Amino acid sequence: MKRGTTLFLKIAVILMGVPIFAICIFLVPDIGRFAAELYPEFTFIKYLVWIDMYAAAIPYYLALYQSIKLLSYIDHNIAFSQHSVNGLKNIKRCAIAISSIYVVGLPLFYLIAERDDAPGIIVIGMVLIFASMVIAVFAAVLQRLLQEAINIKQENDLTV
Template structure:
């Protein structure tokens, strides 16, 4: 097993562990947060469901991005990293990160509403998720552009040889 394969296997394990961690949060933390929010504002019947929509709604693109990252690592293992499918995987990761960030931007009034009755650090959590998702989206966009340019240069070199 060469170094490239070992490092991609390590990253695959990290992706798997991240998926398990978020699944645990979705199973154990999200219902508690939703119940807590509905207890804070008992006169707002949909408060619990708004929390579910925000957090579970963001989990869907998160898992799709993990799947795309896992596929990207498989493409690297198969020496298909300089291909259009790799560019598409990066584009999908970028779109997922933007979707997560957008969901939390839309959910910030809800988070702020909850943070008013609890502690302001809860509001900062929403901002951290927005910022980190935007960083991932920006990084994926830069890698996507660089990979696309590398593919063009590679195809030009293949034609001249």
């Protein structure tokens, strides 16, 4: 396969990281300060919000890196290899980690939504959890299919 065939997908993966980076720089500090304003008796709540949101960004970027590695495997014609299976496994783990981080941080969303009287904040938190779990299940299915394809390919190589 030619090296440039997955260039569009690599650019799309990189562009997926740009908005999250902007959110981490510009929006997350404001959300933390807003939470601290809502609960002036608990000034440490802004640090909990920051930890929750920045901690979720780390596995997100790790998953994007694994996606770029998968695309480079496709470019180098080694898509049906154990490296690809391991990459999908890492993406699955990252998605589970993101979901777990937001599950742990959901009480913070609840506290902010209760004080601000904005139930949509809880819905946003639940959508993030659900989307991460969907990605984890999808990566697990792809991982299993790829592993089975590799096994079939190895059996065919042995019989020929």
